[in-house]
Amino acid sequence: MENQKKPTVGEKAYELLSQPSEPVEIGDIQREADKEFVKEMEDIIRTHTKFASKYYIQIILKKEPLMPNAIRRYFVKRHSKPDADYDTTLYSYDNQKGQLYFHWTVPDPTSCHYLLTHESSLPDEERPLLEMVKKFSVGMLA
16 A cells, blocks of 8 residues: 655645636535534544543634635633634533533634624624624623
């Protein structure tokens, strides 16, 4: 069996940028991202049964400055609750109850600004996110 080197993120991003772009449905991208997200969360929960009775899972998105089509998602397991920040989502997991809790999410600065300046025209499904962004903008998101 031949060993094949897995391409780096940079190599893959360059390859995708150098190819002619094909229309991609945003729903397809979201479904694939959701599959990976669920798998990562399940792996964290399965492998951290003895980490703490209750712990936090901080998810940080990082846009790569030299690769405009690459966004990395980092999962940080924590004993303490972090401060809210842009491009961050917070969950906690209770090992004793076997329960996952969603706490909050804060999008990127541009999205936050958009939500705050277009409050009156936002659809109802964006209202919960707007409330989180409002609390974040005044330092009250906990």
